[in-house]
Amino acid sequence: MNTMTSICPSELVRLPARHGVAIRLNPGQTIKVINTHGKQVVDTWAFNPHDLYEAISMEHSRPFWLKLNPHKGDSLLTNKRRKILTLVEDTTPGIHDTLVAACDPTRYVQLGVEGHHDSCNENLFLALDAIGLVAPETPSPLNLFMNVPVHPDGRIEFAQPVSEPGQYVCLEAQMEVIVVLSACPQDITAVNGMRPQDVHYCIL
């Protein structure tokens, strides 16, 4: 992790593969999310801690950006059309996803999994539960590093991330916010290069 300390002067925290975490940020604080091994998707949410019904919204953000995906300088809006996070830095090629729901137990049943399988949806609720909160529902996430190419005829596909080890994004809080990260446990499709991995983050 020596190379990691150079890009994270503050405390570097490991988010273990297949797990989630909830982090409270004040306005102006920034979370740096590092794709330590390069091919790990991180489902990302943001909630107003004073009203969990106000949360990051892809369907409100896309028409604000007039783009499918955010790039450096773009702010993510809540379902009340307020800026909640701004993508202030991105050392990846800029491929993230806003189209696809978080994986959940039903998704894995439909993919043929028998028994329990970790999921980003469960990670969201476990992470919030760990700080004493319950989300009223699951917003559509910002899927950092996720590669869902859109073809000219409107078809979409699940492809492997194009990010490389150590590449990262920085999200700056525009209001008081609870950020939830889930290191996606998807190992049935190519979403995480077939092998869920740890990621790291730090608060700046």
Place this chain on the structure above:
Amino acid sequence: MNTMTSICPSELVRLPARHGVAIRLNPGQTIKVINTHGKQVVDTWAFNPHDLYEAISMEHSRPFWLKLNPHKGDSLLTNKRRKILTLVEDTTPGIHDTLVAACDPTRYVQLGVEGHHDSCNENLFLALDAIGLVAPETPSPLNLFMNVPVHPDGRIEFAQPVSEPGQYVCLEAQMEVIVVLSACPQDITAVNGMRPQDVHYCIL
């Protein structure tokens, strides 16, 4: 409306411009939504009447279709990944939108409108209130007839519908469902050809 009766043998109902309506369907019933004047967007939702937290979800439907937009034969999923409606007929060129949130009062303030402006979000809550229900939140709608072209670089734009007068879609209920339609009152952008109009529907 003579041409309309030929495509709607059952009672034809007018949904006035800028208004919404909630309709309860049993499994197997179909709602035909007619773009009477051709260029009117109809924001469309579907809820499980026994659990309003289960509702139509664009972010769950897109990965199921592996497409941005549904075509004839495609089913819309709920946030529990269950089929709720199936697009069984579509006489339009097949351009609908799944990317953009319903318009709401904040949207019109941000567009420079002073004072009250009708909105699809308000129409959703008024339509449900009329049958004694309250949605816990506003799902991202299926925007029937709405034309949001996606460019190869990921940019999106708001364009005029390509549907023509009298063209329609038919949505068949796959479970007990409450369908909400809103004749979008957007008159600031080109979404409805700058002029919100009546549409019609009937139950088959």
